[in-house]
Amino acid sequence: MKNNKIRSRKLQEENYDVAVVGGGHAAVEAALAAARAGAKTLMLTINLDHIAQMSCNPCIGGIAKGIVVREIDAMGGAMAAVADASRIQFRMLNRTKGPAVWSPREQCDKVCYQRAMKRVLEQTENLTIRQGMAMDFLVDETSSAVCGVTDQFGNKFHAKAVVMATGTFLHGKMHYGLQNFAGGRAGDPPSCEISVALKDKLKLKMGRLKTGTPPRLIKNSIDFSKMRVQESDESEEFFSCFPDDSIHPQTSNRNMPCHMTYTTAETAEFVKANLDKAPMYNGLIEGIGTRYCPSFEDKVVRFPDHERHLLYLEPEGEYTDEYYVNGISTSLPPEIQTAMLHTVPGLEHAEIARYAYAIEYDFVYPDELNRSLAIKKWKGLYHAGQINGTSGYEEAAVQGLIAGLNAARYAQGKSQIEPGRDEAYAGVLIDDLVTKEIVEPYRLFTSRAEYRLSLRQDNADFRLSEKAYNWGILPEYKYRQFKTYSDRCAELEEAFKAKHIPGGRSCWDLLKDCNGRFEAIDPAVIPLADLGYNGEDPLERRVLRQLVIRSHYEGYLRQEAIAVGHLRALESWQIPGELDYSTIPGLRNESRMKLKKVMPGTLAQASRIDGVTPAEIALLQVHIARLRKTQKDDV
Incomplete structure (x- = not known):
């Protein structure tokens, strides 16, 4: 008789060039970039059905963000093409201003976006997708290198480089008023063990941040007649510069309107009367929230003179009746959310399909990174997205692309790619992260770019496509x-x-x-x-x-090119990694501490550190020139 009893199985061990941990917007672009660059790549994610999920708003793009999406597209990324395939509305924002700050934005069908992106991943060569939760790192203590990850089953995934793109999942905790639940987002568990490993095993400096999401309403409970309609632009434009026949349109209605209404004084009174039940104000939330996407409680407290606040009712898709209420993110208790919404014109009888909540999560301070998005202390470890302290799908996705590309190049023994501030918003974002002190979720704006006349949405391909082709990812x-x-x-x-x-x-x-x-x-x-x-x-x-x-x-x-020339001159002055700032006379102690903490790679980067003066940059330049001369004389 055949014995079908299975003995305890041997744990699985697999070998890859790059392992990407996560399944959100950063992880997707990281995995695709690494695979396109020729690296044998693994994506390990908690739930295969939630890949590229739009956890918050149902749109791609916006002010500055739309330019970033065009940059991702110019470098061969998938976000733009998938947004085009699933779009239900297109608008070009900032049309009343100059073309340099125009930013495309597409309302998307969330389910169609997710489905189309998963299909792109499944059809990509060199890429394996696995469901599982990363629990620990495989490391080589001798060389201070991360060599892979393990999952909850004990399987070992060896990799020459690892990209961490974990979103809000690290010790994620969701808050609904006085109640809280562990979770990476509604419907998904948190990832705790790998967060402990980051702190205790890899000794990385970590903090706590907070973000939130508004309620979703049922369409037939909304009175749209009391709201202003916002139609799609009459435009033949798309996000992607490259028509891609492999990504078929997922939606048939390309002009689903949004609607606008306003909160009232009564809405604000509900908040004021219940602040003791708001986790951000009663001490239940430790994490720091984003300044530029505040909760409705924050709006009421910080702007008491505002009698009303604008809300956008945005459809979540062509094949659902759920509407996203943009502008009223909250963590107040469910019963107060309902009562509060009923004070808004058009929402007097609104029914909530999904309650709003706040979520706090662990992140790694981005001064642990260099400009390739590699962790300084450990070889072969890269971080992208909210783990670096950023907010937004687009900011996460472009970090993922750069991190995935550099992880592949590290595995292949190639030099790292560090986009400059004069080349891309991606360069602005990454340089800000590693140079400036990040204490709250970082959001990209056109005002953060010194060379925004050159960094336009219409010329992203001219700036980046030739380079991306040479890097092997276009x-x-x-x-x-x-x-x-x-x-x-x-x-x-x-x-x-x-x-x-x-x-x-x-x-x-x-x-x-x-x-x-x-x-x-x-x-x-x-x-x-x-x-x-x-x-x-x-x-x-x-x-x-x-x-x-x-x-x-x-x-x-022409004028901007002169300023760019000055920047590139400073970028050419490399700062030796072993430079001892305590030996340089004339530097203030505060500047020495900041320079040692950031470890800038060039004089240009050093000049952007808060508190380091132009005079001190001149001192550094003189000191480095002397070092160069001494080294030359020794030869």
Whole structure:
């Protein structure tokens, strides 16, 4: 008789180049970038059905964030194309301002987005996806290297590099008024053991942050007649520059409206009367919340003179009746949430499908990182997303892409990629994280970029696609599409500059009169047909949009290029890692401490550390010059 009894099994051991821990927006782009770079990659996530879940708002993009999505797309990432496939509304924000700060935003069907992204992952070569919870790190103490992770079953996943992209799951705790529950988000468990390992085994400095989400309402309980409608833009634009036939459209209704209403004085009174039940105000929450996406309790307390606050009712998808209430994130008890909402015009009879809550979680202070997003103390360990103290899907995703790329390059013995502040918002974000003291969730704004005239949403491909192709993460077919587009831009720009109208002005100068706006181009003034322009071709229209913006900023960009030159001059001054700041006379003690803590790689980075003065940068420059001369003389 056959014995079917299974003896205790041998634990599984697998070998990879890169292991990515997590399944959110940072983890997705990290895994895709590592795999595209040629690394054998593992994604280990708690729930395969929740990959790329939109845990909060049902949209991609927004102010500055939309530019970041275009950068991800220009480097071969998936966020833009998947957002396009699942979009139910498109708007270009900041249209009343200059083109440099225009930012695309797409309302998405959350389920369709998640489903499409999971399919992209499943179809990616070099990528294995596994369900499991990371519990501990495999380390080589001798070389101070992280060599993989283990899961809850005891399986060992050996890897040359590990990317941690754990979102809000590290010791996650959700707060609903005076009640709290352990969880990474509603419906998912927290990840505690790996957080303990980060602190106790790897000895990383950790803190506690907080974020939150608003209630979701049932559509037929909302009176939209009392609200203002916000329709989609009439636009042929998409997030992605690269038409991708492999990602099929997931939605059929591409113009689902949002609606706007306002809170009332009575809404604020509910908050004031119940602050003792708000975890942020009664001491139950230890974590620090985000300044730029405050809870409704924070709005009432911090802005007592505001009689009302704007709310957006956003559909969560084409195939659901749930609506997201943007602007009223709260952690008040469920019964107070209901009563509070009933004071808002249009929501007098609103029914809550999912209650709002606050969530606090562990993070690792980003001064533990260098600009490649690698942990300084441990070789082969990279962090991306909310574990670094950032907020937002887009900020997480672009960190994931850079971390995944660098993890793959580390595994392959290649140099690290560190985008500059003059190259991408990704560079601004990462430099701010590792240089400035982060004590609250970091959010990206256009105002954080010194060179925002150069870092526009319309030129992300010109800034990054050639580089991404050379790094091996932009596929050949996308690179060919970019070259076709960029070559046509150069050809048509030359034609505009060569063609003059009676009176002596070039068509290029006439294009500048349009102030960067495509719709302002008058064919009666600029003879487009004589220039070989074919307005029936979508590519031609995209080329002309690019040229009208480029012409508008031409003079300004010359001035900005001078400032960029100064920055690059400072970036060329590398600071030796072993530099002893205590030996440099003239540095204040405060500056010595900050320089030792941040360990800047260049003089440019040192100049951005809070409290370090221009005079002290000059002292550093003199000292490094002497070191260079001494080393040269020794040779």
